[in-house]
Amino acid sequence: MNNAILKCENLTKKFGPVTAVDGVTLSIPRGRIVGLLGPNASGKTTLLKLCNRLLTPTAGQVSIAGHAPGVETKKLVSYLPEKHYLNEWMRAADLIEFFGDFYPDFNRERAYRMLEKLALNPRDRLKTMSRGTKEKIQLSLVMSREAPLYLLDEPIGGVDPAARDYILNIILENYNPRSTILLSTHLIADIERILDHIIFIREGRVVLNKTVDEIRAESGQSVDSLFREVFKC
Amino acid sequence: MPWELDSDRPIYTQLMEQIELKVCAGLYPPGGRLPPVRELAREAAVNPNTMQRALAGLEESGLLYTRRTSGRFVTENQDMIRAVKSRLVREHTRDFLNKMGRLGFTHPEILEAVSSLMEENKNE
Structure with a gap:
């Protein structure tokens, strides 16, 4: 059978005259850590939003474990959006309970363990925390789910x-x-x-799709320096 | 011994080299058991699949072997470890000679530099 967890076929999204994602065809297997790399405004966030049905495609399709994005796939996908969407008045512990209520695959123990490592008091409210700390909490929550697919938009930004x-x-x-x-x-x-x-995208199109070691063996340089070469301004 | 990885060469070959070094240095003794893949990957801060690939490569060369259900071990064959050691010595020495050559040193000059440095270290 098909082992792909995420498939895009000729996926396209236009915003009026602007084409943000342009005929992307991809197949990503299970058990991988994949980097979606591209300069600003290359379509990374739009692509991830299409996978989460925050946007609907202009043409083409996405499927996650064989399902079109929707209610079913929310159970399969743990998504870290680019924005902060957590309620400022909530305490870290409230958020853990909130996520635990929402997602059957949420592992509360794991979430508390991560907070402990961050030396965060679960009783602290979000509004008292710095932006970096909030980002870490948000990622910890997302990674505390035991999902088959994690979509992380700029987790280290x-x-x-x-x-x-x-x-x-x-x-x-x-x-x-x-x-x-x-x-x-x-x-x-x-x-x-x-x-x-590694997947490089530029102006909504996939320009390179290879493993890190393939890139290093073929070009004799790091992915970072290849990126600088490919996307030279 | 920390994991040192260059950014311009394939990661899995570098992991293989580093594990060989650790075996030669006795950090993973002959017949000893290696930590699980996940732990090694975390220690080296690399993708577990890449670490897995490096370990599989070393198994193929015979330096490591897997005992079903109980994990991955270093070979007990001392000859093989010695062979890896002498290969590493040759490789490192060749690198060194190349570097010195680029600096314009002749072989007698290099030999002299090496022996005088050894002499100094002995006195310390």
Whole structure:
């Protein structure tokens, strides 16, 4: 049978005259950590939103484990959006209960363990926390689900280098060999060691789809420097 | 011994080299059991699939072997470990000679530099 957890066929999204995602065809297997890499405004966030049905395609289709995005796929996909959407008045512990009520695959124990590592008091309210801390909490919540597919939009965007290591660690520690993580970023050097597969997108189109070691063996350079070469301004 | 990875070469070949080094240095002794893949991957901060691939490569070469259900072990064959050691010595020495060559040193000059440095270290 088909082992792909995520498939896009000729996926296209237009906003009026602007084509944000342009005929993307992809198939991502289970058990991978995949980097969706591209410069600003290349269509990364739009692609992830299409996978979550926050947007509907202009043409083409997405399927997750064979289902079109919708109610069914919300059970399968753990999504970290680019925006903060958590209620500011809530305490960290409230959020854990809230997520636990929503998602049957949410592992409360794992979430509390992560808070502990962050030296966060579960009684603290979100509004008293810095932006970086909120980002870490949001990612911890998303990674506390035991989902077959994680879609992470810029998980390491706004945090300092030490926190970046913490986040990469979270991803590696909670990674299970049956799950796939697709994450978008433009900070490649920090992250390429943990990726299996790289997808470069530019102006809504896939321009490269290879493994990290293929790229290094073929070009003799890191993914980061290849990226700088491909997307040179 | 921390994991040191260059950014311009395939990761799995570098992981293979580093594990060989750790075996030669006795960090993973002959017949000893290796930590599980997940743990090694976390330690090296690399993708578990990449670590898995490196370990599979070393199994193929015979340096490691898997005992079903009980994990992955270092070979007990001392000859094989010695062979890896002498290969590593040759490789590192060749790298060193190439570097010195690029700096314009002749072989007698290199030998002299090496022996005088060894002499200094002995006195310390």
